[in-house]
Amino acid sequence: MLHLDGLSKTYATGEAALSDVTLTVPQGQIMGLIGPSGAGKSTLIRCINRLVEPSSGKVILGDVDLARLGKAELRRQRRRIGMIFQEYALVERLTVMENVLSGRLGYVPFWRSLLRKYPARDIQTAYRLLDRVGLMNRADSRADALSGGQRQRVGIARALAQEPELLLVDEPTASLDPKTSRQIMRLITEICAERGLPVIVNIHDVPLAQQFMQRIVGLRAGRIVFDGAPADLTEAALTEIYGAEDWNAMRQGDSEQAEAEADAARRLEALAK
Numbered sequence: 372m373l374h375l376d377g378l379s380k381t382y383a384t385g386e387a388a389l390s391d392v393t394l395t396v397p398q399g400q401i402m403g404l405i406g407p408s409g410a411g412k413s414t415l416i417r418c419i420n421r422l423v424e425p426s427s428g429k430v431i432l433g434d435v436d437l438a439r440l441g442k443a444e445l446r447r448q449r450r451r452i453g454m455i456f457q458e459y460a461l462v463e464r465l466t467v468m469e470n471v472l473s474g475r476l477g478y479v480p481f482w483r484s485l486l487r488k489y490p491a492r493d494i495q496t497a498y499r500l501l502d503r504v505g506l507m508n509r510a511d512s513r514a515d516a517l518s519g520g521q522r523q524r525v526g527i528a529r530a531l532a533q534e535p536e537l538l539l540v541d542e543p544t545a546s547l548d549p550k551t552s553r554q555i556m557r558l559i560t561e562i563c564a565e566r567g568l569p570v571i572v573n574i575h576d577v578p579l580a581q582q583f584m585q586r587i588v589g590l591r592a593g594r595i596v597f598d599g600a601p602a603d604l605t606e607a608a609l610t611e612i613y614g615a616e617d618w619n620a621m622r623q624g625d626s627e628q629a630e631a632e633a634d635a636a637r638r639l640e641a642l643a644k
């Protein structure tokens with residue numbers, strides 16, 4: 372379980388990016404974080420693993436307040452948090468298997484990591500994870516030979532290889548087409564349920580969030596302005612999160628996108644006949 376208590380961040384520029392954010396993500400819950408550009412979504416995710424130092428408040432994972440740790444202990448505790456990134460952050464010239472195994476780096480002694488000698492148990496786990504994300508037959512391919520969706524599957528397997536207690540996911544589908552985005556979101560949700568993992572997903576795509584998240588938190592100017600089930604994310608709530616003008620523009624964009632998708636599907640069907 373993750374509990375944030377009164378989390379705030381003011382950058383050196385004086386920008387109050389997060390103000391008094393309090394929330395709990397229980398085991399097995401997948402929570403989507405939505406909000407306009409600059410609302411503080413990335414700051415929130417980064418304060419949890421302390422890539423950004425919180426100005427005040429608590430970040431409690433299990434029974435440890437991560438916000439209070441010194442450097443050495445923080446390094447150890449960060450193993451408990453798996454990250455999945457928009458741009459995958461793979462080592463392109465390494466194989467899929469080596470990328471997944473790199474999720475174990477926090478656990479193997481330094482000399483082993485230099486030689487990339489991993490224990491047999493880690494290798495077995497990595498194969499199991501590759502099987503789970505549907506990439507068993509690509510274990511020996513170089514990462515740069517994969518499609519975007521396949522790369523994100525490697526990113527997911529690498530995060531899981533770490534055996535995390537919390538997953539932080541930063542716009543996992545921003546570089547993917549709509550169909551692949553849905554497949555990746557489905558995979559993340561299934562894995563979260565299977566493992567009872569709490570997950571926070573920074574997600575720009577509101578319909579995708581509504582389809583896959585169990586809970587949605589809306590941020591505006593660093594504060595929580597919505598916290599509820601996707602079904603409760605009404606037009607009024609979305610207007611409060613994004614502001615009337617931006618929400619109308621987004622809605623317009625979404626319906627154009629859906630029309631373009633339907634049109635492409637019709638053309639493909641016609642071609643197949």
Ligand SMILES: Nc1ncnc2c1ncn2[C@@H]1O[C@H](COP(=O)(O)OP(=O)(O)OP(=O)(O)O)[C@@H](O)[C@H]1O
Pocket residue numbers: 382383384386387388406407408409410411412413414415
């Ligand atoms: N390193 C920084 N120094 C100063 N201000 C920052 C820094 N990083 C972010 N900010 C500011 O903090 C606020 C929140 O930014 P943040 O990146 O967390 O928002 P976001 O919701 O993730 O936006 P986006 O969806 O565009 O990624 C913004 O006003 C931004 O300009």
